Amino acid sequence: MRILxxxxxxxxxxxxxxxxxxxxxxxxxTAESEEKIALSPLSAGPNPPFERRSGMxxxxxxxxxxxxxxxxxxxxxxxxxxHANGGGxxxxxxxxxxWSYGGQIENIVQTIxxxxxxxxxxxxxxIPDDQxxxxxxxxxxxxxxxxxxxxxxxxxxxxxAPAEQRRPPGQMIDGGQVPNxxxxxx
Amino acid sequence: xxxxxFVLLLSVSLAGCQGWQSALDAHGPAAxxxxxxxxxxxxxxxxxWVLTLGxxxxxxxxxxxxxxxxxxxNPAIERRMTVVVSTAIGMTFxxxxxxxxxxxxxxxxxYGHKDGTLTLLVTGRQWWWQIMYEDxxxxxxFTTANEIxxxxxxxxxxxLESADVIHSFWIPNLTGKMxxxxxxxxxxxxxxxxxxxxxxxxxxxxxxxxxxxGMLVIAETKEDFERWRNNQIASAKPPSNPxxxxxxxxxxxxxxxxxxxxxxxDAGGKIAPDxxxxxxxxxxxxxxxxxxxxxxxxxxxxxxGIKPGVNMPTIQLEPDEVQPLVSFLEGLK
Numbered sequence: 001m002r003i004l005x006x007x008x009x010x011x012x013x014x015x016x017x018x019x020x021x022x023x024x025x026x027x028x029x030t031a032e033s034e035e036k037i038a039l040s041p042l043s044a045g046p047n048p049p050f051e052r053r054s055g056m057x058x059x060x061x062x063x064x065x066x067x068x069x070x071x072x073x074x075x076x077x078x079x080x081x082x083h084a085n086g087g088g089x090x091x092x093x094x095x096x097x098x099w100s101y102g103g104q105i106e107n108i109v110q111t112i113x114x115x116x117x118x119x120x121x122x123x124x125x126x127i128p129d130d131q132x133x134x135x136x137x138x139x140x141x142x143x144x145x146x147x148x149x150x151x152x153x154x155x156x157x158x159x160x161a162p163a164e165q166r167r168p169p170g171q172m173i174d175g176g177q178v179p180n181x182x183x184x185x186x
Numbered sequence: 187x188x189x190x191x192f193v194l195l196l197s198v199s200l201a202g203c204q205g206w207q208s209a210l211d212a213h214g215p216a217a218x219x220x221x222x223x224x225x226x227x228x229x230x231x232x233x234x235w236v237l238t239l240g241x242x243x244x245x246x247x248x249x250x251x252x253x254x255x256x257x258x259x260n261p262a263i264e265r266r267m268t269v270v271v272s273t274a275i276g277m278t279f280x281x282x283x284x285x286x287x288x289x290x291x292x293x294x295x296x297y298g299h300k301d302g303t304l305t306l307l308v309t310g311r312q313w314w315w316q317i318m319y320e321d322x323x324x325x326x327x328f329t330t331a332n333e334i335x336x337x338x339x340x341x342x343x344x345x346l347e348s349a350d351v352i353h354s355f356w357i358p359n360l361t362g363k364m365x366x367x368x369x370x371x372x373x374x375x376x377x378x379x380x381x382x383x384x385x386x387x388x389x390x391x392x393x394x395x396x397x398x399x400g401m402l403v404i405a406e407t408k409e410d411f412e413r414w415r416n417n418q419i420a421s422a423k424p425p426s427n428p429x430x431x432x433x434x435x436x437x438x439x440x441x442x443x444x445x446x447x448x449x450x451x452d453a454g455g456k457i458a459p460d461x462x463x464x465x466x467x468x469x470x471x472x473x474x475x476x477x478x479x480x481x482x483x484x485x486x487x488x489x490x491g492i493k494p495g496v497n498m499p500t501i502q503l504e505p506d507e508v509q510p511l512v513s514f515l516e517g518l519k
Contacts (some may be wrong), residue, residue, distance in 0.1 A: 025490035026453055026500050076457045128441050128499045156368065 022065045026130035032113075033129060035106040057105035059135040064150045065178050070138025070165075071152050073131055082119070086142040091119060095142040103145065103172040108136035143170035153172070199392065207385040209358040213405075214377045217362040218294045219404045228289055230281065296362060299375050302341035306334065310346070310366035311387065312497065313395035314459055316470040319415065329418050329447075331459035333467045334403045337411040338381055346372040354390035357403050363389045366456030378405030385473065394495035400473025421450025423516050433514025436507050441499065448518065465518040471496075483512045 033056055038049035074080065082091030092100065101111050112132050115122030123132065131165045141151040144167040152165035161167075203210045211411070212218040250256070272389070309316040317328045336342045344353050348366040354361040357376060364374040378384070388399035409420055425431040438452055445458035453461075464470065471493060475481040482490075487508065489498040503511070 022495075024495045025488075030504075125439065126441055126444055128501050131441075133497055 006122075020063055020065065025091075027156065032124075032186045033109075033133075035110055037102065037104070037110055039101055041108075053104075057109070057133065057136075060133040061102050061105045061140055061146055062150055063137070064152075066134045067137045067141050067146065067150055067164075068152050069131075070134035070136070070141075073127075073135050074138055077127060077135070079135070087160070093169070094139050095163055097143060097171050097173050099172060103140070103143075105133070105136050108139050109133060112136060143172075144168060145170050145172060205287045206383055207358050207387065209362075211359055213379055213382060213384065214360040215379075216296050216375065216377070217359055219292050220362050223288060223292045227285065230285065243416050244409075260462065263264045299343060299373070300377075302343055302375070303343045304336065304340060305345065306342060307345045307347065308334075308355060308366070309357070310348045310350075310392070310399075312350050312393050313388070313399040313493070315355075315399070315401045316349075316459070319418075326419055326461075328449075329462065330418060331467075332401045332469065332472050334401065335411055335414050336376065336378060336403060336405050337408045338378055339407050340408075340484045341377045343374050344374050344376060346374065351392050352390050353388045353392050353399070355386065355388040357384055357386040359384040359402075360403060365390055376403070378403070383438050388472075395472075397494045398472060398474045400469070402468060402473065417466070417519075418463055422448050424518065425514060429510045430517050433510035433512070436503075436511045437514060440503070441501050445498075451458075461515065461518060463518055465516045477516075479512055479516055482515055483508055486511065 027061050033054045034052070035054060036050070036052040040049050041048060043049040082089055083094050086095035088096075092098075099107070101107055101116055109132055111120060112127070112135060113122065113124050129134070137146075138152070140146055141164045144151060144164065148165055151164040151167075154166050205211060209217065210221050210224065221365050270345070305320045307318040309318075315332050316329065317334055318332060319327065319449040344355065345362075346364055346366040347370075348368045350368065352368065353366040354363050354377045355366055355374065359382075360376045360378055361374060364372050366372065377397060382405050384403045384405070386401045386403060389394055390396075392399065425434050434451065436450070443453040443455055445455040447454050447456060447462065449462040465477065468478050469475060470482060471485055471489075474493060475485060485498075485501070486501075488500065489496050490500060
C-alpha cells in the first residue's frame with residue numbers, strides 16, 4: 001500500500017517535468033503555411049465565406065516559450081517602432097479589443113506576412129515563417145486572449161503597462177466595429 | 187597499467203598550466219599578478235596544511251602514559267604548551283595578515299588602470315560578444331564580433347556591458363574575470379606582452395549556449411594592428427565574381443538582413459554579429475566553428491544542430507542558393 005502511494009506520487013511529480021515542448025528548431029523543409037482567411041463575415045450567397053486554417057496556430061498560441069520568443073522578436077524587428085509597446089503610435093494599438101483585420105492568430109500571421117494598407121509593411125521573406133507565428137502568438141497575448149500561464153511575465157527593464165500575465169482577459173471585437181461601451185454618450 | 191594511468195592523469199592535469207586558454211600561462215601584467223598570487227597562496231597554504239596535519243598526526247600517535255592521573259598538572263609542561271600555542275596563534279595571525287597584504291596589492295594592480303589610447307566597448311549577448319572600437323573620430327568607430335585585436339605592449343581599456351543577461355568576460359592568459367551586467371558598465375584593462383592568440387570564454391552561466399560563447403584576442407605588432415583596423419573600418423568589398431554577386435543578392439533578399447549588418451550594402455540589422463568582414467575572422471558562431479566554406483554552409487543550413495537554442499533561425503533556402511551565399515560571405519575579408 002505504502003509502495004503504491006510512493007510510486008504514484010513519484011510518477012505524479014515526474015509529469016511536471018514536461019510542461020510543454022520547446023521547439024528550437026523549425027522544420028527546415030516545410031514551406032510557408034497556407035492560411036485562407038476571410039476579412040469579412042459577409043459572403044455573396046447563403047453560406048459564410050470559405051476559410052481554411054492550417055491549425056498550426058494552436059501549437060504557437062498556447063505555448064509560453066513561443067510567446068516569450070515572440071516578445072523578444074517584437075522588439076528586435078522594431079514592431080514597437082510603430083505600435084509602441086502595444087499602445088499604438090503611427091500604427092494601431094495592439095492591446096485593445098479592436099481588430100481591424102481579425103484577431104485570430106492566422107489573421108495576425110497574414111497581417112504580418114502580407115502587410116495591410118496604409119502603412120503595415122509586408123514581412124514575407126524577411127521573417128522566417130516560425131518566427132512570424134511566434135510574433136503573432138505574442139501579439140495575441142498582449143490583449144490577454146491567451147491563458148494566464150502562457151502570457152509573459154514582467155519585463156526586466158521599465159515597463160509602461162502591467163505585464164501581459166496580469167492584464168485582464170480580453171474580449172475580441174473583430175472587423176474594427178466600435179463597441180457600445182466605447183461610444184460617446186449622446 | 188596503474189603507472190600508465192597515473193602518468194596520464196598527471197600529464198592531463200599539467201596540460202592546464204599551458205595553452206591559449208590558461209590562467210597559469212600568463213602573457214600580460216594582470217594575468218602575471220594573478221598567477222603569482224596563485225602560486226604564493228598555494229605554497230603558503232600548502233605548507234600550513236602539511237604542518238597542521240603533521241601536528242595532528244603527532245598528537246594522535248603520542249599517548250599519555252598509562253596509570254597517570256588525568257587531572258594532575260605539571261607546571262613545566264603547562265608553560266611549554268602555552269608558549270607553543272601562543273606562537274602558533276601569532277604565526278596564524280601573521281600569515282593571514284601577510285596574505286591579506288598580498289591580496290590587497292594584487293587588487294591594486296588588477297583594478298588600477300593605466301592610461302592607454304585604445305578603448306573597446308564589449309557587449310555580452312546571448313551567445314556572442316559584440317565589440318565596438320571607440321575612437322574620437324566618429325568615422326573610425328567600427329563594430330565587429332567575437333574577435334579582438336590589440337597592439338602588443340599597450341594597455342587596452344575594455345568597457346563591459348550586457349544586452350540581456352549577466353555574462354562574464356574572461357581571457358585567462360591576459361586577465362581575470364569581470365562580469366558584464368545589464369544596465370551598468372564595468373571596466374577592465376588587458377595588455378599582452380608578446381604577439382599571440384589567446385582564447386576567452388564567457389564565465390558566468392548565461393543560458394543554453396553559455397559553453398559556446400567564446401572569443402579570441404589576437405595580440406599583434408602595432409603595424410599589423412593598424413593594418414587590421416584600417417581594413418575593418420572600411421566597408422565590405424563589392425563582390426568580385428558573378429557567384430559572389432548572386433550570393434549578395436540572396437543575402438539581401440532573405441531574412442538575414444533583419445538581424446545582420448554588412449556595411450556598404452543595404453543590410454543594416456543590429457541584433458546579430460556584424461558580417462562586414464566575417465571572412466577575415468578565424469571563427470564563426472562565437473568561437474564554435476572555424477571559418478571555412480563547409481562550416482559557414484553548415485551554420486546557415488542548420489544552426490540549431492550546432493548550437494541548439496541559438497537565436498539564428500532556420501531559413502528557407504533553395505539548394506542552389508547555398509553555394510553562392512557561402513561564397514559571398516567567405517569573400518568578406
